[in-house]
Amino acid sequence: MANKIEDLKAVKDGLAIKAEIARFAEIGWEAIDDDDLQHRLKWLGVFFRKSTPGRFMVRMRIPNGLLNSDQMRVLASVVEKCGDHGVADITTRQNIQMRGIELADVPEMFEKFRAVGLTSVQSAMDNIRNITGSPVAGIDANELYDTRALAIQVQNLLTNNGEGNAAFTNLPRKFNIAIAGCRDNSTHAEINDLAFIPAFKEDSSKAFGFNVLVGGFFSAKRIAAAIPLNVWVPPEDVVALCEALLIVFRDHGLRENRQKARLMYLIDEWGIEKFRIEVEKQMGKSLATAAAKDEISWEKRDHIGVHPQKQEGLNYIGLQIPVGRMYASDLYELARLADTYGNGDIRLTVEQNLLITHVSDRQVPLLLQEPILQKFPAEPNNLMRGLVSCTGNQFCPVAIVETKNRSLALTHQLAEDYDLPKVVRIHWSGCPNSCAQPQVADIGFTGCKTRKNGKVVDGVDIYMGGKVGKDAHLGTCVMEKVPCEDLREVVGKLLMENFGATPKQQAIAQP
Ligand code: SRM
Numbered sequence: 001m002a003n004k005i006e007d008l009k010a011v012k013d014g015l016a017i018k019a020e021i022a023r024f025a026e027i028g029w030e031a032i033d034d035d036d037l038q039h040r041l042k043w044l045g046v047f048f049r050k051s052t053p054g055r056f057m058v059r060m061r062i063p064n065g066l067l068n069s070d071q072m073r074v075l076a077s078v079v080e081k082c083g084d085h086g087v088a089d090i091t092t093r094q095n096i097q098m099r100g101i102e103l104a105d106v107p108e109m110f111e112k113f114r115a116v117g118l119t120s121v122q123s124a125m126d127n128i129r130n131i132t133g134s135p136v137a138g139i140d141a142n143e144l145y146d147t148r149a150l151a152i153q154v155q156n157l158l159t160n161n162g163e164g165n166a167a168f169t170n171l172p173r174k175f176n177i178a179i180a181g182c183r184d185n186s187t188h189a190e191i192n193d194l195a196f197i198p199a200f201k202e203d204s205s206k207a208f209g210f211n212v213l214v215g216g217f218f219s220a221k222r223i224a225a226a227i228p229l230n231v232w233v234p235p236e237d238v239v240a241l242c243e244a245l246l247i248v249f250r251d252h253g254l255r256e257n258r259q260k261a262r263l264m265y266l267i268d269e270w271g272i273e274k275f276r277i278e279v280e281k282q283m284g285k286s287l288a289t290a291a292a293k294d295e296i297s298w299e300k301r302d303h304i305g306v307h308p309q310k311q312e313g314l315n316y317i318g319l320q321i322p323v324g325r326m327y328a329s330d331l332y333e334l335a336r337l338a339d340t341y342g343n344g345d346i347r348l349t350v351e352q353n354l355l356i357t358h359v360s361d362r363q364v365p366l367l368l369q370e371p372i373l374q375k376f377p378a379e380p381n382n383l384m385r386g387l388v389s390c391t392g393n394q395f396c397p398v399a400i401v402e403t404k405n406r407s408l409a410l411t412h413q414l415a416e417d418y419d420l421p422k423v424v425r426i427h428w429s430g431c432p433n434s435c436a437q438p439q440v441a442d443i444g445f446t447g448c449k450t451r452k453n454g455k456v457v458d459g460v461d462i463y464m465g466g467k468v469g470k471d472a473h474l475g476t477c478v479m480e481k482v483p484c485e486d487l488r489e490v491v492g493k494l495l496m497e498n499f500g501a502t503p504k505q506q507a508i509a510q511p
């Protein structure tokens with residue numbers, strides 16, 4: 001007996017719920033076995049939320065953040081059916097979560113997903129999360145590799161084309177995979193359990209492939225950047241390497257203590273050399289050693305605004321979706337924009353934003369005048385532009401503080417107080433689980449409780465110095481237990497001291 005979750009997986013695999021979902025929809029959530037309700041349903045991407053009992057959250061899988069307008073309209077119809085409970089959030093893994101869904105509607109929802117090639121299977125618990133890739137894959141003139149097909153192939157293997165693959169539903173813990181195709185590392189590859197980084201072989205072949213990083217993860221107990229496996233693979237070996245490495249993790253990963261079950265702990269125990277040998281054994285061949293690190297690295301791009309595509313005369317337009325939150329009417333409208341101005345393609349980013357692609361030069365000014373751009377701007381201010389926020393205690397059962405509404409309010413206040421010469425990336429996590437990746441931000445918050453004037457109040461630990469792209473490294477904690485009500489002043493000071501913020505006239509006039 002390892003722990004509660006290992007026990008319940010041993011009794012019944014999470015994927016078994018697939019055969020029971022029609023019955024659950026009939027009997028209603030109150031009549032379902034508690035382990036099925038609270039845990040196993042998550043193998044289908046369906047989350048019971050104690051803050052909204054009977055109204056479930058559904059986490060999709062959107063490999064490489066690629067959607068089309070038909071899929072978007074299906075998501076819109078699911079959210080619409082939830083009435084006032086309906087919400088959709090873009091997540092920090094280029095993905096979408098929807099809320100307000102009733103169990104009775106789940107079988108029909110799954111049918112709708114299937115009809116447009118969507119799935120939510122294996123998106124939570126001890127499964128592989130959404131596979132991330134470059135949001136501008138296939139449209140960026142400077143990309144080294146178009147990651148789209150690989151991300152989809154990896155997902156199809158691991159989920160049996162979205163139907164569920166029992167070979168990968170009982171990992172020791174969650175597992176993150178990223179495939180970078182650009183030099184600016186727009187997927188935050190180094191915080192994934194398995195990351196593929198573009199690299200050219202130094203030999204006469206100058207062949208293109210990927211260096212492999214392993215073991216990156218964030219948790220409340222430990223934050224670790226991924227380390228080199230000292231392996232280089234050509235693109236055609238990426239899927240096989242994922243499969244082999246996951247089998248090694250599945251069969252040998254540590255399971256007893258869930259706090260120590262992520263891949264890095266197995267690497268700690270074995271050493272990277274033994275881990276590499278086991279992966280090679282599983283793959284049935286030896287792997288080339290890593291290529292030299294590509295020294296031409298770029299500053300991080302956020303893809304907001306109008307950008308020319310590699311296809312002449314076409315552009316992609318990045319819209320900033322404040323804290324990733326959208327409603328049914330927004331989803332319908334964004335699908336319409338993608339059809340009217342582009343080719344129906346929609347891309348999601350790990351910064352919780354969205355791109356409309358294939359917009360002709362002639363159509364760009366028309367798209368920019370659409371009313372929804374008041375809400376989802378292509379030219380947000382430098383603070384809103386870098387804002388990322390996790391779910392927080394509005395819906396998340398383990399949250400310590402509220403995040404989305406609070407972060408929006410503070411961002412508006414700070415934008416009133418200061419002029420910023422450049423984008424400052426501020427990431428809010430409602431607890432130390434770090435879902436909003438505060439350690440890769442310029443300024444990151446993790447929620448906590450603290451005291452002010454003898455009273456317990458919401459607070460945050462503040463991280464700074466996170467850098468992605470060129471010279472990527474994780475930020476560190478610079479201030480602890482800062483009351484949230486003091487943040488306007490505290491963050492204002494940080495912005496002036498570190499990011500060149502200057503107070504606006506009206507702010508100076510304030511007492
Ligand atoms: Fe996360 C647990 C939300 C990205 C680290 N995360 C949770 C749960 C499932 C907690 C719960 O029991 O309900 C949250 C669901 C709340 C809700 O109702 O929305 C949750 N995580 C999220 C999302 C939605 C945040 C967001 O607003 O974008 C992200 C969904 C991504 C997706 O589409 O799959 C999300 N979570 C992340 C990331 C970022 C990433 O993957 O790049 C991390 C840090 C990276 C990592 O995992 O290494 C992250 N989440 C965690 C952890 C700590 C993991 C650990 O090893 O301890 C937990 C807690 C756990 O798994 O026990 C957690």
Ligand code: SF4
Nearest residue numbers: 390396399430431435
């Ligand atoms: Fe919930 Fe904490 Fe993740 Fe935010 S960081 S979504 S509060 S688990």
